[in-house]
Amino acid sequence: MYLLQHVELQVPSPKQDEVLLKMEATSINPFDLRIQKGIVWPFLPRKFPHIPGTYHLSLHLQTLHFSSMPNISNAYFRSSAKEFFVGAGIDAAGEVFEVGSGVKNFKAGDKVVAVLFVSRHSYSSGLCYSDLSASICYMFDNMHQTRVSDTNTSCRHRFKSLAMANYYEYILQRQNICGGGLAEFAVAKENLTVSRPPEVTAFQGAALPIAGLAAHECLIRTPGFNYEKTGQQLNLLITAASGGVGQYAVQLAKLGNAHVTATCxxxxxxxxxxxxxxxxxxxxxxxxxxLKSPSGRKYDAVIHCATGFPWSTFKLNLSTNGKVFDITPTPSVFMTYALQKLTFSKKQFVPLLMTPKKEKLDFLLNLVKEGKIKAVSDSIHPLSKAEEAWAKSIDGHATGKIIVEP
Known part of the structure; x- marks a missing residue:
């Protein structure tokens, strides 16, 4: 079972290069669930952006289980294999409430859209022990007590219980994060925050970042694709085209030189x-x-937003140099891609690894402003009922984006 818990924290304080947002809307992404479940561990969240919260604790060498969960983030999720403590919500739309001392481009009252991601990493290692009936958490770093606290704010230290029957060596990766979108307030890096035009609503802004950026990234990595509609027309397949990424992929592809086949x-x-x-x-x-085209076309690229489908199914439908971009790659996709690179295969199963860029988000936001792309909403939920939004996302059949508003 995966748990979502409401907790109260002090309002975060932005660091030098951060802005504090009064949240207006956030959205839930399917990949959030994959990280929550530990499906892509240890690939994520060690090196790539993941669901932001106050801390993320990644335990290596030995699985640790807690009898009392540390109350240190917007929400926590429990896995039988690992423990992840996260505040959910990568996409953010809101109003700037406060800015850090080094922020030059924003001021209080500005309407913005932001991507909330990891900002810092730190590690500790040593020995840990506990009494299974303990109710107070002590983590021993070289036999010295390590306090697990919310360093994204100035709130008081909190201690809970770490339950283990024996001594174990551990490596604890701590990631100080910019705050979660499933909250009333969150902090974002200035370099991942863009101004939101008056023509763009909070819902439209929150629905855009990760889904829109993923679709855009697949397209600009497709050889021969361009938004000027020049050159040879490409044949694209978009699976799960009614989902969050799929809806943007269809619209963006049609702004360029592409014939689009879609499944839903x-x-x-x-x-x-x-x-x-x-x-x-x-x-x-x-x-x-x-995955056959009704007109018998072979695909120059596939933006794969669904789950399943073996490589053999894609391979039969690809053109000579066709690429399949998997937006939620599993370890097997990484292995297939590595083998294809080693064997110089022209057809490739490409795992999408994306680093959000401010200029790309700004580009997409302007397309929304101009009415060239739009967001499709599956449902909108209040923050007090975030569990319902999360359950709907777990179901996996949402049409468009699932939005949560404070």
Whole structure:
């Protein structure tokens, strides 16, 4: 079982290069769930952006279980294999409440959109022990007590219980994070924050960052694709096109030199068609399961937003140099890609590893402002009922983005 818990913390204080946001909206991304469950550990969150909270604790060498969960973040999630403490919500739309001393481009009252990600890393190692019935947490760093606290704010230290029957060596990776979007306030890095035009609502802003950036990244990595509609027309396949990333992928692809084939469920065929897809296939039909284009086209690129499908299915439908971009890659995708690189394969299964950039987010936000792309909302939930939003995301059949508003 994975748990989401509401807790109260002091309002964060922005550091020199950060802005404090009064949250207006955030959205939930499917990849949040993968990180929560530890599916991509140790690849994430050690080196790449992950769901932001107050701290992230990544335990190596020995699985540790807690009898009392440290109350140190917006929310916590429990896995049978590892413990992750995170505050959920990478996408953020809000109003600047306070700025750090080094911030030059924003002031209190500005409406913004931001991506909330890890800012700092630190490590400690040593021995730890506990009494299984203990209710107070002591982490011993070389036999000296280490306080687990919320260093993103100036709040008081909190101690809980770390339950282990024996001594174990541990390596504890601490990541101080900029705050979570599932909160009333969050802090964001200035270099991942952009101004939100008056024409763009908080909902539109919160629905955009990760989903829009992922779709955009796949397209600009596709050889021959451009937004000027010059050169040869490319044939693209977008799976799960009614989802968060898929909806943007369809719209962005049609702004460029692409013919778009899309898959989705039967109830969303008309929606995906309205977003601009040239061909739409019900994924439950034989052609949908085989990913076959109704017009017999071979795909120059696939933006794979669904789960499943073996490489063999993609390979049959790709052009000579076709690429499949997997937006939520599993370890097997990384292994397939590595083997293909070693064997100089022209057809490749490419795991999407994305580092958000301010200029790319600004580019997409302007497209929203100009009405060239739009956000599709599955549902909007108040922060007090964030569990419902999370459960809907876990279900995996959302149409568009799931939004949470304070």
């Amino acid at each position: 469920g039967a109830r969303n065929l008309d929606l995906v068609k309205s977003l601009g897809a040239d061909e739409v296939i019900d994924y439950k039909t034989p052609d949908g399961a085989a």
